[in-house]
Amino acid sequence: MVDAREVNLGLDLCLRVGELLLSSGAGAADVTATMQSLSYALGLREASVDITFTSLAMTYQDTPDDIPIVSTRQVKQRAIDYEHLTRVDHLVRDVLRGDLDLRGARTELGRITSTGHPRARWAVTLGWGVMCAGVGVQLGGDWAVIGLALVAAITIDRIQLRMARRRMPSFYQQVVGGGVATLIALGVSATPISINVSQVVTANIIMLLAGIGFMGALQDALTGFYVTATARLTEAFLATAGIIAGVSGGLSIGAVLGLEIPRLQPGEYSLQTVGMLALGSALAAAAFAYSCYAPKRILLPIALVAGTAISISGTLQNAGIGRAWGVAIAALFVGLVSFSVSGWMRVPPLVVVVSAVVPMLPGLSIYRGLTLLGEGGSSIPEGLLAMTAAISVAIALSSGVILGEYVAQPLKREAQRLETRLTGPRLVGPVDHVVRRDRWRRRRTAPDGSQTDEVA
Known part of the structure; x- marks a missing residue:
């Protein structure tokens, strides 16, 4: 491309693709690599990409004596949308294969x-x-717990949807979500209905934790995007703090009203409960993917991966291995199989990875830590240990999955060059479709019927 208009259109396309990927939770390394591959396919060689948490910038300079063309775009909203993510991933692959030109791609x-x-x-x-x-099934709850967790989740989602339409920050949405879950559970426990409050609250805490970008934050830190990683971690900690504030606020209101505040005594998973553990985990993972608009074809594979992963974690914990290590090994399994599963189902690995680890999020540890801290006195050190355990589990999940991706992704020639340059695995975007226009070949048929390969 030599025309400035065409260059601007190409940069704008790359930035719009990058914005959608970044807002859906993709790591900065994946977004950068995808934008660079796309720009190369459009003829914008050596275009540079700069990503922060809230903005993207792209610069192109054809020759050193030309004036650089700079284009920027703001990331205005962050909503997990796996349908759009998958469709954009397919669009990028079509451009790299030459099936779509710039106008068609736009x-x-x-x-x-x-x-x-x-x-x-x-x-x-x-x-x-x-x-x-x-x-609730995963935690061993009865029908009352399962039903109340369902009702509380529906209530929370409708309230948060109204708040989002009024542009309320996510922190306040998390506060309201945690408070509503706790008050609903405590209110029902005050009636003659016998219910395990801690299981209901824990189920809804995991719902609120599911959309937090721990995975992208750690991936950015491991791949050298420290500014973006810091911003993602700040957002994650702020969202988690909102959950903590909401739950603790609900517990405080319950105490003022004279309601009994139960203390959670989480038991270890036993081999007799592994079947129900896997069933609940599979159901939760598939439902999360469905709620994030994942294609229907991937729901069953996600359920199988999640059920197997939680079974691995539960069995290892029952054998005496610490929870963080058990979760890390299960997450490693998720990372190992997600690349192949996503390839068969034609979705980005990120869709499988995030959905499959949702049931292993540390909702139990957060609830236990809050209740212990709320008791005060001698329970405070134990509560701090529980909150530390929750952080350890979150880190184990992210690092285990990313390590699995490092091991699983095939290092073909182009892929290996890409990984060497970007220092990290790919959870979004094509790995083995890096385009080199000077290597494209097409077969021509001469008038005499002979065929020759010509560099395009």
Whole structure:
């Protein structure tokens, strides 16, 4: 490309793709690599990409004596949308294969971002309810716990949806979510209905934790994007602090009203409960993916991966291995199989990875830490240890998955060059479709019928 208009259109396409990937939780290394591959395929060689948590910038200079063309774009909203993520991933691959030109790619991207979802919003709300019901099964809850977790999740989602439409910051949404879950559970416990409050609250805590970008934060830190990693961690800690504030606020209101505040005594998983553990985990993971608009074809594989992973974690803990190590090994399994599964189902590995680890999020440790800290006195050190354990589990999940991706992804020639340059695995974007235009070849048929390969 030599025309400035074409250059600007190409940069704009790359930035719009990068914005969608970044807002869906993709790591900065994946976004950078995808934008560079896309720009190279469009003829913008040596275009540079700069990513922060809230903005993207791209610079192109054809020759050293030309004036650089700089284009920027702000990341205005962050909503996990695996349908758009998958469709954009396919769009990028089509451009790299030469099936789409610049104009066609821009048209398709506009169609992706402007059209709605075939999945109704009420179905998404129901999906969040089913997810929390699955966590209730995973925790060994009875029908009352499962039903109340479902109702509480639906209530939380509808309230948070209204708050989001009013542009309320996510911190306040998390506070309200944690408070609503706790008050609903405590209110029902005050009735003649016998219910395990801690299991209901824990199920909804995991729902609130599910959308937090621990995975992207640690991936950015491991791949050298420290500014973006710091921003993601800040957002994650702020969202988690909102959950803590909401739950502790609900517990405080319950204490003022004279309601009994139960103390959680989490038991270790036993071999007799591994079957229900796997069933609840599979249901929760598939429902989370469904609620994030993941394609229906990937729901069953996600359920199988999540059920197997939680079985590995539960069995190892029952054998005496610490929870963090058990979770890390299970997450390593998720990272190992997600690359192949996502390839078969034609979705980015990020969709499988995040959904499959959701049931292993440390909701139990957070609730236990809060209740112990609320008791005060001699329980404070034990509560701090529980909160530390929650952080350890979150780190174990992220690092285990990323290590699995390092081991699993095939290091072919182009992929190996890409990994060497970016220092990290790919959870979004093509790995083995890095385009070298000077190596494209096409077969020509001469008038005499002979065929020759010609460099394109």
